[in-house]
Amino acid sequence: MDGVSSEVLRLRAPRHQVSRKSITLWTLHALIGWTVLLVPQAVVLIFAATPLQVAAAIATLVVGTAHTLVMPRWRYRVHRWEATPDAVYTLAGWLNQEWRIAPVSRIQTVDTKRGPLQQLLGLSTVTVTTASAAGPVSIEGLDHDAAVRLADELTTTTQATPGDAT
Amino acid sequence: MTTELPAAPEYAEPVVDWHRLDVRMLIVRPLNEMVGLIPLFIGLLVLGKGETWRFLASGGVIVAIVLFGLLRWISTRYRITTEQVELHTGLLVRKRLAVPRDRIRTVDLTAKLGHRLFGLSAIRVGTGQRDQPGEDGLTLDAVSSAEAERLRVLLLTTAKSEAPTEAVVARPGVVLSEWDNRWLRYAPLTLSGLVAAGALFGFVMNFARELDIEVLDPMTEAAHWVAEQPIGLTVALFAGVVLLVATLGSVLVYVVQFWGYRLTREPDDTVRVRRGLLTTRSVSVAEQRLRGVELVEPLLLRAGRGAHAKTVTTGLGRKGESNLLLPPAPVSEAHRVSAEALRQAESPTRTPLRRHPMAALRRRMVRAVVPLLVLAAVLAWFAPSWTWQVVLALVPFSAALGWDRYRSLGHALTDRYLLARAGSAIRETVALQRTGIIGWRIYRSFFQRRAGLVTISATTAAGDGAYHVIDVAEGDGLALADEAVPGLLRPFLER
Numbered sequence: 001m002d003g004v005s006s007e008v009l010r011l012r013a014p015r016h017q018v019s020r021k022s023i024t025l026w027t028l029h030a031l032i033g034w035t036v037l038l039v040p041q042a043v044v045l046i047f048a049a050t051p052l053q054v055a056a057a058i059a060t061l062v063v064g065t066a067h068t069l070v071m072p073r074w075r076y077r078v079h080r081w082e083a084t085p086d087a088v089y090t091l092a093g094w095l096n097q098e099w100r101i102a103p104v105s106r107i108q109t110v111d112t113k114r115g116p117l118q119q120l121l122g123l124s125t126v127t128v129t130t131a132s133a134a135g136p137v138s139i140e141g142l143d144h145d146a147a148v149r150l151a152d153e154l155t156t157t158t159q160a161t162p163g164d165a166t
Numbered sequence: 167m168t169t170e171l172p173a174a175p176e177y178a179e180p181v182v183d184w185h186r187l188d189v190r191m192l193i194v195r196p197l198n199e200m201v202g203l204i205p206l207f208i209g210l211l212v213l214g215k216g217e218t219w220r221f222l223a224s225g226g227v228i229v230a231i232v233l234f235g236l237l238r239w240i241s242t243r244y245r246i247t248t249e250q251v252e253l254h255t256g257l258l259v260r261k262r263l264a265v266p267r268d269r270i271r272t273v274d275l276t277a278k279l280g281h282r283l284f285g286l287s288a289i290r291v292g293t294g295q296r297d298q299p300g301e302d303g304l305t306l307d308a309v310s311s312a313e314a315e316r317l318r319v320l321l322l323t324t325a326k327s328e329a330p331t332e333a334v335v336a337r338p339g340v341v342l343s344e345w346d347n348r349w350l351r352y353a354p355l356t357l358s359g360l361v362a363a364g365a366l367f368g369f370v371m372n373f374a375r376e377l378d379i380e381v382l383d384p385m386t387e388a389a390h391w392v393a394e395q396p397i398g399l400t401v402a403l404f405a406g407v408v409l410l411v412a413t414l415g416s417v418l419v420y421v422v423q424f425w426g427y428r429l430t431r432e433p434d435d436t437v438r439v440r441r442g443l444l445t446t447r448s449v450s451v452a453e454q455r456l457r458g459v460e461l462v463e464p465l466l467l468r469a470g471r472g473a474h475a476k477t478v479t480t481g482l483g484r485k486g487e488s489n490l491l492l493p494p495a496p497v498s499e500a501h502r503v504s505a506e507a508l509r510q511a512e513s514p515t516r517t518p519l520r521r522h523p524m525a526a527l528r529r530r531m532v533r534a535v536v537p538l539l540v541l542a543a544v545l546a547w548f549a550p551s552w553t554w555q556v557v558l559a560l561v562p563f564s565a566a567l568g569w570d571r572y573r574s575l576g577h578a579l580t581d582r583y584l585l586a587r588a589g590s591a592i593r594e595t596v597a598l599q600r601t602g603i604i605g606w607r608i609y610r611s612f613f614q615r616r617a618g619l620v621t622i623s624a625t626t627a628a629g630d631g632a633y634h635v636i637d638v639a640e641g642d643g644l645a646l647a648d649e650a651v652p653g654l655l656r657p658f659l660e661r
Contacts, residue, residue: 008641012660089658099608103654106604133631135605
């Protein structure tokens with residue numbers, strides 16, 4: 001650790017943002033999640049409304065609305081990615097954030113995946129796996145064309161690298 | 167152009183014979199399976215009044231097991247070509263497994279008691295591909311011990327030389343560490359006796375209930391008698407019995423697991439661990455697959471200045487203890503063995519570690535104390551008053567544990583290894599080869615961000631998959647990661 005200057009190192013943000021449509025995707029995810037929580041409560045309220053249950057339902061509604069409004073926009077400002085000839089670099093999360101770096105020379109597989117909501121919005125997730133059980137790097141919410149291009153690019157550079165990547 | 171060229175010799179794939187598993191498996195496998203079915207046979211034969219159908223059913227089960235064993239033996243074949251190890255198995259569902267020989271990382275020989283009586287060994291070949299769980303490597307269960315030994319050497323040598331010479335096979339390995347009776351004093355510090363005793367108790371009770379044997383009554387009477395004695399005597403007696411059972415049990419478990427422990431470096435550059443009293447195990451790890459070592463010090467063991475050690479290797483499954491390098495032993499021995507296994511003059515695990523910032527201590531303390539305070543407050547609201555007093559009395563202990571967790575935190579970098587240590591109840595110190603790091607994860611929770619801390623995880627193909635440097639100051643952590651793997655992180659850093 002010698003020779004490290006006193007200046008504080010920081011990670012710079014990856015270069016590219018994900019597609020703006022991701023906001024819609026995350027909003028839908030949040031909506032579905034909170035609906036699943038709210039509907040049973042509403043059903044219970046119809047039949048028997050005690051003050052405690054009313055309070056719980058209102059609390060769920062308030063927290064759910066706040067989460068659905070804030071989380072997608074916050075996430076959109078955080079989520080970024082970058083692929084250089086040497087490495088794939090991502091940043092994800094909102095309250096808790098995580099940077100992941102995988103060297104291209106260690107990449108084993110490159111997948112693109114689209115869930116039903118993502119298909120609806122024309123989005124894709126690119127997942128890059130390495131030999132580590134803990135090291136997959138995912139880029140969520142890319143435009144489908146961009147995702148396919150990125151996957152092709154990574155596959156080409158990976159194939160050009162010799163070795164078994166462990 | 168009429169002169170005929172001599173016909174080119176037809177290209178012939180080198181013929182390699184298919185082998186069957188050892189014929190003695192016809193006896194061993196049914197025996198092993200029948201041991202597992204003893205409760206069923208007892209149920210069928212001992213209980214009841216000896217009706218004919220019970221004997222017929224028992225006979226039927228035995229015939230089925232023997233027949234099944236025979237069919238399994240007939241349908242299982244393996245061969246080892248220059249390219250790969252192939253295994254064909256399965257009766258109704260034919261399975262063909264092939265493992266490229268240059269992907270073989272580890273060879274694990276296991277001989278259960280039944281196997282040992284007949285001189286057999288099961289051999290498991292590990293490849294370290296963990297993408298599909300359950301598809302990791304292949305197992306030959308079983309071949310004769312001599313054949314297993316031949317295969318072990320053969321499979322691990324190919325990476326370097328095509329044909330292993332007999333001379334290489336004959337040379338014995340260098341012993342790095344060996345069973346020492348004095349290590350038994352660490353056995354009671356592992357708590358394994360308590361666990362074993364508990365499991366045994368549960369098993370016996372279960373079995374007794376199945377057989378309608380009343381063990382509870384005499385025990386209840388004994389308990390009543392004990393309860394009638396003065397409270398001091400009761401507590402002392404109970405503590406004494408638990409202590410005695412735990413000590414004896416843990417020594418027994420230690421002996422059964424680790425008897426004959428022997429760590430060697432084989433002439434084919436593999437590190438080999440042999441151990442076991444009833445079931446013997448021999449795990450060989452190709453040295454170029456060894457990515458580091460991990461020193462594990464559970465709280466009690468640490469108090470007794472003991473530790474055990476694990477290898478960080480690609481190719482070993484997560485389950486099981488096949489990554490054992492050293493059973494619980496003096497911590498100095500653990501350091502020495504780590505150095506020997508890694509071919510270092512001085513063990514990297516002895517490197518003095520850098521402490522983490524005070525903010526990390528604050529986080530440990532908050533985590534140790536706040537949940538208890540909240541619990542106490544809630545209990546004070548709802549529950550009888552002695553409950554929150556008990557919870558409050560626990561706070562100092564929890565705080566001490568938090569302090570110890572902070573003291574455990576540390577990291578360092580040597581010219582070849584990344585060191586990281588964490589944990590109190592189980593303190594783990596990992597020395598990970600810097601060349602074995604295949605990526606980084608840098609995590610920052612909302613609270614870590616406010617404290618200026620990050621958790622840096624080095625991902626690797628070996629061991630746990632990722633090793634963490636917890637709650638390090640952001641700048642220090644990034645500098646560490648940058649220096650550990652030159653060039654990888656640099657393009658993404660700024661000052």
